[in-house]
Amino acid sequence: MKGIDTIKEWIGALTELALMLLALAIVLSLLVGANLPFFGAVTANIMAWVKDMGGNGLVGLITLGIVLWLFSNRKMA
Numbered sequence: 001m002k003g004i005d006t007i008k009e010w011i012g013a014l015t016e017l018a019l020m021l022l023a024l025a026i027v028l029s030l031l032v033g034a035n036l037p038f039f040g041a042v043t044a045n046i047m048a049w050v051k052d053m054g055g056n057g058l059v060g061l062i063t064l065g066i067v068l069w070l071f072s073n074r075k076m077a
Contacts, residue, residue, distance in 0.1 A: 022042070025039040025042040026043060029041070029042050029043045
C-alpha cells in the first residue's frame with residue numbers, strides 16, 4: 001500500500017505543479033501578450049475550450065462539472 005500512496009502523492013504534486021504553471025501562464029499572457037515563448041496562446045486556448053463547452057449544452061455542463069470536481073481540493077482517504 002505504501003507504493004500506491006507514493007504514486008498518489010506524486011500525481012497530486014504533479015497536478016498541483018501543472019495548475020501553478022497554468023496560472024503563471026495566464027498572468028504572463030495578460031501582462032505581456034499572447035506570444036509567449038514556452039507558454040503559447042494560453043488564454044486563447046482556454047477561451048476556445050470554454051466556447052466549445054458552452055456550445056455543447058448539457059453535455060458541456062456535465063463535463064465542466066466533472067473537471068471542476070476532479071480539480072477541487074478534496075483529500076483522498
